Amino acid sequence: MLYRYFFKFLILVLFSINTSYSAHILYKNGNKLNIYGNFDSHYSISDFFSPSLSTYKNNIASLGLYAEGRINNQLSSYMNIEYNAYLFFPKNIIDKKNTNALRMGYIGLKHDFWGSIDYGRNYGVMHDAKSLTNRIPYIIKNTIFEYDDYYMMNINNGLLTYRNSNIFGLCKNLNMTLQYQEKNYDRNIEQNNGSGWGASFKYKNKLGFTAVGSFFSSNKNFLRSNKHFLQSNKQLKKMSIKSYGLGLGYNIHNIYLGAFYGLSYHLTPYKNIKNNSSHQYIDSIKNIEMIAEYNFNSKFYPSISYLDSSGDNFNLIDYISGGNAIKLAKQIDISTRYDFNHNISTYVNYKINLLKKNDFIKNNNINTDDIFGAGILYRF
Structure with a gap:
């Protein structure tokens, strides 16, 4: 039966190769317009997807537009919009659920000395540290540090971001990012963030070593319609959301080594069957990630990576005895x-x-x- 899965995947590969795309870059009087995108056709095999169906198709197309306009010799404006289209759903489901979405969208100003500031839907500061182990985007990592629309973990709305390279010329190899996030409403309870702030610092030298430290702190935000829920869960009112991350990377010749350590507080909800509650939060999550990749001169890139995610210091009496920790993800x-x-x-x-x-x-x-997964990626 397995040969049929590979045959289906081969059809997807041939279809993707024969699909033509083009990139357009326009320059005029110091202004520029870039169009970029990719098409990712992915095919996976696992018993997890369905008791009777062990395969999963995932076709995603992305299209982005980046524009920059020169205001004077030192100041320029810029904007970026990126749109995702999920092509693995039937058309009637796509129309009903509106699965296609705006992935990113922000606008800002950039000064050659003072740095840049922008506002919109963008990457959170924790992504700066996490990106050093995200060199292989098709690896499935089901942890809070990978989720969009969760505070300043990954991509989210309402982010005011300031970035400065070389710290005003004081340190050539050090970059700084400061970020503020406004309140977000009309989401699930665990995603309704209050206002918060974060920062990241990135150091990179000519020897191939990179280190990034990230941090953010936010308040939880509950809608007024959840008043009765909050009265019976008063501890949620006092919850503060915090996360720390440290990323390390080493890239020399044909070898890349990366590592990430992350710690988050009160970010991950879990479902407690005993008291029929789905709004309890794991006190802390610890993530450890490592990756090693080798670049052959023949354009062949083998790699191996490791992920360990565990939850600590929360009530697991209903699930395990003699401890207060549980594994949430562990994979090679x-x-x-x-x-x-x-x-x-x-x-x-x-x-x-x-x-x-x-x-x-x-x-x-x-x-x-x-x-087991395989796919083909076209990008421009």
Whole structure:
């Protein structure tokens, strides 16, 4: 039966290669307009997707527009819009659920000395540290540090971001980012963030070493319609959301090594079957990630990565005895990528899931199966 899955994947590969795209870059009087995008056709095999269907197709197309206008010799304005289209749903479901979405959209000003400031839907500061282990985007990492629309973890709305390179000329290898996030409404309870602020600092030298430290602190935000819920959960009112991250990278010759350590507080909800509650929060989450990649001169990129995510210091009496910690994710990914040219690449990934099943894992629908995936990516 397995040969049929590979045959279907081969059809997707041939379809993607024969699809033509083009990039347009316009320059006029110091102003520029760039159009970029990609098409990712992915095919996965796992017992987790459905009891009777063990395959999963994922076709995503992205299109972005970046514009920059020169105001004077030192000041310029810029904007970026990126749109995602999920092509693996039938058309009637796409129309009903509005699965296509604006991924990013922000506008700002940039000064050659004072730095840049922009506002809109953008990356949160925690992404700066996390990006050093995100070199392989098709690896599935189901942890809070990967989620969009969760405070300043990844991409979110209402972000005012200030970036400065070289700290006003004081340190050539050090970059600084300061960020403020306004309140977000009309979401799930765990995603309704209050106002908060964050920062990141990035150091990079000529020897190939990079270090990034990130931090943010926010308040929780509950709608007035949740007044009755808050009265019975008064501890939620006092919750403060915090997260720390440290990313390290080393890139020399054909070798890349990356590591990330992350710590978050009161960010991850979990479902408690015993008291029928889905609005309890894990006190703290610890993430450890490592990756090693080698670049052959033949455009062949094998890699291996490791992820360990655990929750600590919360009431797990209903699930385990004699402890207050539980594994949320633990996996090894063996991957390889081959670049046909600058635009087209193909990849294969095998995820070895090291999680063990228990009541908590089952009640929160956390995957414990291995996943084999392959795909082709066209980008411009």
